[in-house]
Amino acid sequence: MKKYLPWVGLLSRFILGGVLLAAGLLKYQHLDKSQMAVRAYELLPVSLANILGIVLPFVEIAVGVLLVIGAAIRISALVGGVLMGAFMIGIAQAWARGLSIDCGCFGGGGQVEPGTANYLPELLRDGGLALLAIYLFRYPQSKFGLDRQRKDGEQING
């Protein structure tokens, strides 16, 4: 196992976990707006979107905390990666259908003035974060985590 990989893992954990934690906390402060953000994607039935708008910030906070402290890294990375994939699908379909919405990624959300939505940077950011999640799922060993590791640095469980 290469020496630097656990450091890459640590950095990936902090970036992915930190972003999820920040996004979750910002949404948690304005749950009405979080619900509005999910509805504005026009992808889910309204009642389901309203539930997801409340549940999503909690999932983000939980996964974010686990990644930052380095516990259950593989499962957390998997959930984080699935979230990023779902966000990208949501944003891409909003773009393709010509909706004008704020992605609501870090709080905010809902409809915006036509023409002011900016989807490409959001897609690229979520794509980058998805890559980090895939990396962590494949190589979960990292420095300063709670997950148990073998002497050669391979993760045992996770």
Place this chain on the structure above:
Amino acid sequence: MENRSMANQKPGKDNFTRNLVIAVVVGVILLMLVPTLLSKRTNTSAAIPASVSADRGYGIVFNEGLKGVPLIDIYEDFQCPICAQFEKMQGDYIESLITAKKATVVYHTLSFLGPESVNAANAAACSADENKFLGYHRALYANQPAENTGVWSNDVLGILGQAAGITSKKFTSCVNDMAYQGWVNNVAQAGAKANVNSTPTVFINGKEIDRKSEYFSADKFKAAVERG
């Protein structure tokens, strides 16, 4: 580092710590999620102000029961700057429709912009009890501060009542006690169910008017109302 070297010597113990941490994190989040989900449900026993109809999404209704006139539903947040622009542009016209009994108007005071929106919506409900909602509505927008800067405390909102000619002690205590906080939440839930994703949002006879053209043109808004 300490943890990891210990892990190599006493893997069982370290695994226990890890699992405990995971259980605590997931447990705490679930413990917060459940009461949050419950608090977001409509509370049918919450106190509601005068002229509110639960059947109309807990909105404050003017000219209920008029036949053959358009029904205008206005979803707004007192802290939203665009709502203040809308009020400036169309407020007089909408009030004239109310006084001339030419439309049924329902005000839905959403509060998604933060705690001061909740304060303002509660205070507006108190003004409805004084039969001064329209004047207070106007006063709020005329004195709208930047979002969540701490200006709209209940003290300030109470004093603002004077701008609408409200002087009663009952109003002040209603504002300070947040008497209609439960109702404010009900309005928000009804707005969520009605799929309102920005403010202001105006429905005429249940259909949203055109966001690109009809909100901020006096003529086009009037035409949309008269079209029904």
